[in-house]
Amino acid sequence: MSEEVAPHTHFQYADARHQAETALSGMWLFLASEVLFFGGLIVAWTFCRHWQPAGFDAGSRETVLWIGTVNLFLLISSSFVYSSGLAFMEAGNAKRLIQCCVATMAIGSLFLLLKFYEWHIDISEHLFPAGPFKINGADAGGARMFWSFYFVATALHAAHMIVGVGLVGWIALQARRGAFADGWLTPVEVIGLYWSFVDIVWIVLYPIIYLVGRE
């Protein structure tokens, strides 16, 4: 082989910077597609609430506000912790990166545990849109639509969270093996983009699920 390439740099890239920019841009392109994926949910919320505002808001008032709010603060903090880990790694401190990844995973897992507990409360209070339903009368149809939106949106977000926790764990494992010792931080940055995006999705879902419909 005649071409000399730096460690981690594949042959098709001019240099490590070119490869890193391609990886980061690829993740941003993926996230742009995710924006449209979750955008469909926002359209559903806007459209359904427009036609059935009273029923939709009646459904929203049954949500567990404290869990949604605690989860918002948890996810904001998890993005901060992960970003701090990246800053530590840029300064050459792999141990701190591993600690930050473990803390991020712990916060993410706590978010998921609270979300599972919230679903348990919702279902035990007969708020699942299929079958016997807590809200009756004129608002029942709109409320069922709200709870359909709620379960689809929160389940999709939780699925992204589970993937994110796994990816952050993989970064911790790679850091422990010394994969980033030579300053190659592209995977840490790319996974950070994904994790922060999942945070943004919850930041947007929080008011439309818990706040807008409340009196």
Place this chain on the structure above:
Amino acid sequence: MNARHRSDLLIWLGLLLAAALEFGVSFLAIPQGVRPILILPSIGMAVLVALGFMRLLTAPDIAKSFAIGGIFWLTVLLGLAMTDPMTRAVYAVIG
């Protein structure tokens, strides 16, 4: 603590403040039709995360174009989807 840590810390504090503000304002007596304005702080928070933790300003140019493209198509998606409910007249059925 280097400049990056200080910047992250400020962004985190800003996000906590915005989240607390959003939560607090939601308890005010806002008319039902106007309550969707409660989404506004979350849009600001999303921008803060994108510019701060996701380092969009220092991202490659093509990554910036993808980010702007995502917002553009989201605007088209929401805008076109809402033209129907915003312009349709609903008439009562007689009989």
